[in-house]
Amino acid sequence: MKLFHNILPPDEWKLPVIVLTGCIAGLIFFLFYISKAHSYLSDNPETCVNCHIMAPQYATWNHSSHRETANCNDCH
Template sequence: MNKISNFFSFFVPPEPWRRTVLVLSGIVVGMLILVAHISEATSYLSDRPETCTNCHVMYPYYASWAKGSHSNNATCSDCHVPQENFV
């Protein structure tokens, strides 16, 4: 138990710096969340066909798929993602 305590105490800043480190850590985490939200980063984790339009080059292909017969039967990931994908 002492090894674990020593390990975690290595990451705890000295008393005069604790508040500063906490505030700066909060600002950094907040900025990361804001950037992820503004850039819609989580949309790249989706398998929805609309995700393909995140890249402006793909819009014509998405429009063609949406108007074609494939949109009723298949999504982009059915053909363009390996089926044995571990994710």
């Protein structure tokens, strides 16, 4: 218990540490959302078009017979 007590910040630092931690967590979640990083956690083939120059390849795949049987994650 003494080790845990030594890790905690002094009382006058508690509020600034909580606010700073909240700001950092909020910034991380905001950047995660704004960069569409959540789309990379799915199997949606439209994800490839987010940042890569994949529009022609995506259009070709989307109009081919492979669209019904395979998505990008099956091969890549």
